[in-house]
Amino acid sequence: MSTLAFDFSKPVDFVAIGRLCIDLNANEINRPMEDTVTFTKYVGGSPANICIGMSRLGMSTGFIGKVSNDQMGRFITRYLQQNSIDTRNVVTDHSGAVTGLAFTEIKSPTDCSILMYRDNAADLLLTPGEVQEERIAEAKLLLISGTALAKSPSREAVFQALQYARRHGVVVAFDLDYRPYTWSSDEETAVYYNLAAEYCHIVIGTREEFDMMERFESNPDKSDRVTASKWFDYRAEIVVIKHGKEGSIAYTKDGSSHRARSFKAQVIKTFGAGDSYAAGLLYGLMKGWPIERSMTYGSAAAAIVVSSHSCSDAMPTARQIDEFIESSQADE
Amino acid sequence: MSTLAFDFSKPVDFVAIGRLCIDLNANEINRPMEDTVTFTKYVGGSPANICIGMSRLGMSTGFIGKVSNDQMGRFITRYLQQNSIDTRNVVTDHSGAVTGLAFTEIKSPTDCSILMYRDNAADLLLTPGEVQEERIAEAKLLLISGTALAKSPSREAVFQALQYARRHGVVVAFDLDYRPYTWSSDEETAVYYNLAAEYCHIVIGTREEFDMMERFESNPDKSDRVTASKWFDYRAEIVVIKHGKEGSIAYTKDGSSHRARSFKAQVIKTFGAGDSYAAGLLYGLMKGWPIERSMTYGSAAAAIVVSSHSCSDAMPTARQIDEFIESSQADE
Amino acid sequence: MSTLAFDFSKPVDFVAIGRLCIDLNANEINRPMEDTVTFTKYVGGSPANICIGMSRLGMSTGFIGKVSNDQMGRFITRYLQQNSIDTRNVVTDHSGAVTGLAFTEIKSPTDCSILMYRDNAADLLLTPGEVQEERIAEAKLLLISGTALAKSPSREAVFQALQYARRHGVVVAFDLDYRPYTWSSDEETAVYYNLAAEYCHIVIGTREEFDMMERFESNPDKSDRVTASKWFDYRAEIVVIKHGKEGSIAYTKDGSSHRARSFKAQVIKTFGAGDSYAAGLLYGLMKGWPIERSMTYGSAAAAIVVSSHSCSDAMPTARQIDEFIESSQADE
């Protein structure tokens, strides 16, 4: 059991800040995008997916972000509302920004790529003054996502959100979600990821993402334990390092490490695996479950999403996950 | 009959320079875009549409432009080639630019709008040095389009193309195609539109587009004749001013004006009407037809396109236009 | 005698458009700038210098430009007024731009360099709408300078000024004044220099500047005659090509070429030679003098300026030039 100090007197379970975008998923799959003709529109963006996932799992949720003042922005806000997510802090841009897009290409279940449109994206224009302190103060858990750190003023909005979280005793989870295309330089990336991680109680990322953060440090063996222990000197209680097919490992401040079973899935595409995993994991941690059980729940959620065409729209309910786990055979 | 001095010894009929983009047309029509779920992908951009139109009409054609180094760019180049358009001067960007997008929304046949993605668009990165003098020298007619003037270096590429056209005796048509969103200011727009129009033999635009160009001039009554006569002091032979539903009027250097019949169509959307009109008109002029007949041909092409779901893909062949004219009842 | 069609019914002799800046001339000369300690402030910028020169020669003059809203901008405007230059069209910037600076370094009379500050310079922010048509309409001669073409919106302001000059029958002189540091690319430079030169009756530049303009053309021998004859196909009557120490050569539309004597000077620095030459030459042409005599007058003005510490402040009067010529021994 983790030592995360959720304040259960707070009325809202979960609030996420950051990217809201549109996925345009190729309908004709198992071919290059040059040969696809039609696309289906979904809400996307890592923190949006996780928030939708948490809401599907029955948590009371809210989102802090910015959308374009057009049909895409209105579609996003409406979809969040349809998923019972509080959108009072979803601000509408008035500078002519657009919604970020992600066209997905599924050449095969294991060969997936994304064509991103991130220029002049509304979500990166959220300002610190637009972050409502009350939205954070009332939440048990705040999720931040690395992409929101990529540019000003969204970057400052996240740091301001972190100040509010500290001021009001809100647990913070950091999904590294590093996307190189929006950053100016690797050095800049490392500096801000490290600054933000100092504030966080739960840090989740891939080995490669942690390597990027250790640019100015010494961890020659890329040791997970060295990586994790650095953050326990700050506020971290749990550090999860993902190793793709080899599974994830969670370190806790007490020095122990944890692994969980993974599931066999009928993989259509790999997109959304990380977001659904995060939702399942955070859900378990908020329920007070042991870390292994929380990780297993995340893995099951991921297995469900990768066997579906969409990400956000495929986020499972607790009943779906329970049934999936029951009927599944774990890989060893 | 016009006095356009086409050099029929040149081996290529038609070359266009400028925007190449992707249209994403809502499949579910007669509703706001918030309620559409799937989109179909087509090649778009006014000069691309006109070039495809000319090629469908049997002309030998080429394109001068720039595409992104990704699936969208490759799709565009392949589609042009499939339509028998010479793509030797379609350059691939290597700076990380994207393909411009146009999401179409068809609320009703008369209430259509476009959501544009034009930030960091590859087509605006064509440089003057990338324009192949030989491509222009070998063509009878060069088409330029106003959107390519919106930003450097594409703007300079167009001016360089105009120099080559003058150097090699190529007739130039200017489709004004004014799109406010890519321009910095109305004044800048007016300056470059006027500079470019000085080089052109055929100028085609709406009344509103010509108004924009007359920002620093005196034409208080917005007189079409005053507008047209200015350009006859430069190189223009034909000036076509479009008045939407009231039809178009063409002025020629000899002082005469010309109108043509229009056609009743089963309108699905209005997009593509101008481009198909331009293709039909230019085709007629190159055939040496009287202006009225050329205008009628353009109107018929437009009527065919607006009754279809796409723009580029619906560009008609000469046989389709001929059959349409035969079977149609003209509106009076 | 030239065939320049000055309209002598116009009330103003000369109007210049373009750069207004500050020269900060090292007081301690014949050493590197690292060793200089104090600087003296002068008004600078090629068209400003020429305009001051014309005013000193007794011409009625005006300036079209933009200055910063600070002490530097006010100093410039006041200095122009003290030199009897009409400043009604010297606009004050309100965007926070600064005045361009030129720190001069005089290591030896023949080894001079300039350290430029051109970022966010107010003069490049002049807009086409700020150019007063009346200022141009009332002038016999308009001078444009290449540096003003380097960036938008100043670039468009110059093209709009050229439109007004054509509309009102104003003779136009183009001092190429190419400064690489403010331009984005050589190709862009060539395109706009050529576009602007098409409008001009007098074109003055160095061989290197004309080479830059011929980037997209064929003049393999860098022939002055080939260079000059191109512009006679447009509006040019006189093309002056400067060859540094070997002197200048002027071509006229009738096919003749002209050279003038040069003068021995006590050279302190080379700055300002071109501007004073232009002022003397244009003065002579406006007086109706033969080209040779005009060129000689320019050379004498240049000899006076290079033997002084400043540029603008050293611009000579007609009496000074006359006395200098009388007392001088010409070099052969």
Added chain:
Amino acid sequence: MSTLAFDFSKPVDFVAIGRLCIDLNANEINRPMEDTVTFTKYVGGSPANICIGMSRLGMSTGFIGKVSNDQMGRFITRYLQQNSIDTRNVVTDHSGAVTGLAFTEIKSPTDCSILMYRDNAADLLLTPGEVQEERIAEAKLLLISGTALAKSPSREAVFQALQYARRHGVVVAFDLDYRPYTWSSDEETAVYYNLAAEYCHIVIGTREEFDMMERFESNPDKSDRVTASKWFDYRAEIVVIKHGKEGSIAYTKDGSSHRARSFKAQVIKTFGAGDSYAAGLLYGLMKGWPIERSMTYGSAAAAIVVSSHSCSDAMPTARQIDEFIESSQADE
């Protein structure tokens, strides 16, 4: 006596990071800049001035910064070296940046202003990777200055320097030095000032600068004590709040506050007062003097500098300060 934990085993006393620029001080004073004609060149920039001050006081010092690749940059580096400052971490820019300039205007001893040139300034281009960890590791005290936080990548270089300081047990002083002109927004300013201050042991600023930092907080009475106590929750040991003519007040973590005498001076201009004060204060703190004595030393240094024409060049030696204090009559 303060509780600052200087590590006296470290070989270097003091290292500063940030702005290096040029002051151009009007030689003709007591008049508006429009009426000044000559300027004298000095090295400037708040951290540069403080570093020069520390070196004059006999401390071993170094600087971490970036200079332009031109005469101005070379002048700065040479001047630092002449003042016995280690310049191994003064990097030369190769992107074409310039040195920031500050033209001073002294209308009267109490009416002074500065005209800044900060566009494309080399000092703001220092990258995190260019900061030498060794330079910080070997120093007892690191000084950071707010202006270096104004833009990327200099902003990230400062945060990286703060990481190194923490890693190696270096005391950090933060001179707020807020200059609005280089910042994008007040909100951004507040966010980064607060982030940086969390790392610092000594924070020095004016009441107005602390107000700016409290934008997202509650301190309705602008209480100095509230301001100071916030930082004692992080790493601060001393917070100095300056109230102009009313003098400064220093708070220490133990809850006490401290004031010092000020000195009567023959004021020529007010520039440089804060920098010399900081140098004197930090010198005293490093000597282990009581806070009051350190503040008095700072005040005496300031009184010496404001009665001189320059800032950097007037920074006093310890003997000058001692003699000044002896001979002075304190104001009450």
